[in-house]
Amino acid sequence: xxxxxxxxxxxxxxxxxxVKIECRSLDFQATTMFWxxxxxxxSLMLMATSNEGSKATYEQGVEKDKFLINHxxxxxxxxxxxxxxxxxxSFYICSSTGVEAEAFFGQGTRLxxx
Amino acid sequence: xxxxxxxxGPVTLSEEAFLTIxxxxxxxxxxxxxxxxxxxxxxxxxxxxxxxxxxxxxxKGFEATYRKETTSFHLEKGSVQVSDSAVYFCALSDPGGSYxxxxxxxxxxxxxx
Numbered sequence: 302x303x304x305x306x307x308x309x310x311x312x313x314x315x316x317x318x319x320v321k322i323e324c325r326s327l328d329f330q331a332t333t334m335f336w337x338x339x340x341x342x343x344s345l346m347l348m349a350t351s352n353e354g355s356k357a358t359y360e361q362g363v364e365k366d367k368f369l370i371n372h373x374x375x376x377x378x379x380x381x382x383x384x385x386x387x388x389x390x391s392f393y394i395c396s397s398t399g400v401e402a403e404a405f406f407g408q409g410t411r412l413x414x415x
Numbered sequence: 416x417x418x419x420x421x422x423x424g425p426v427t428l429s430e431e432a433f434l435t436i437x438x439x440x441x442x443x444x445x446x447x448x449x450x451x452x453x454x455x456x457x458x459x460x461x462x463x464x465x466x467x468x469x470x471x472x473x474x475k476g477f478e479a480t481y482r483k484e485t486t487s488f489h490l491e492k493g494s495v496q497v498s499d500s501a502v503y504f505c506a507l508s509d510p511g512g513s514y515x516x517x518x519x520x521x522x523x524x525x526x527x528x
Contacts, residue, residue, distance in 0.1 A: 335515070344520040345504075347515070402514055403508070404461065
């Protein structure tokens with residue numbers, strides 16, 4: 302199956318700083334990338350949908366100025382958490398979809414803001 | 416809108432026990448159905464899928480059958496192993512629609528030796 306590579310797998314940052322998470326599609330072109338946030342023992346919360354070359358579509362309640370998404374090429378999408386605070390600590394996951402609508406996920410990024 | 420409901424966990428079993436995790440869905444179109452597995456600290460992986468009614472998806476001893484009449488896609492395994500301990504997510508996606516997946520809340524499976 303298709304491979305989505307997500308980096309970093311974990312990051313610790315100081316409150317007020319920004320963190321960038323990258324997702325690369327290694328063997329296919331990802332026209333669309335989904336970004337999720339997962340709280341402990343909970344399901345995935347869709348944050349936004351990014352399409353290559355256009356602005357991301359954010360879900361209701363997600364601050365677009367805090368969670369900046371860029372999808373400048375067919376193989377790279379990034380999520381930048383700006384001015385991070387402890388409440389932004391979470392597990393962030395990206396995914397793209399195949400021709401049969403199956404999802405291919407990145408490995409996830411554990412963000413801890415101290 | 417589309418939705419997926421799966422049984423709440425955790426499901427705790429002894430090794431070699433039979434596993435069933437129930438999943439039902441509502442959808443307006445003709446979705447494909449999926450089970451994903453998430454091992455601790457990792458992203459999700461596709462476990463199996465079924466793209467139309469009566470299809471059976473299978474992988475690693477797990478099976479699920481797309482039942483349109485009962486709008487269900489229950490996950491089963493005849494003999495679980497400790498290594499199957501993970502969180503399992505039922506999901507649907509409509510290839511003819513928005514492609515945005517809809518996930519269930521996930522069911523944690525704990526298998527004891």
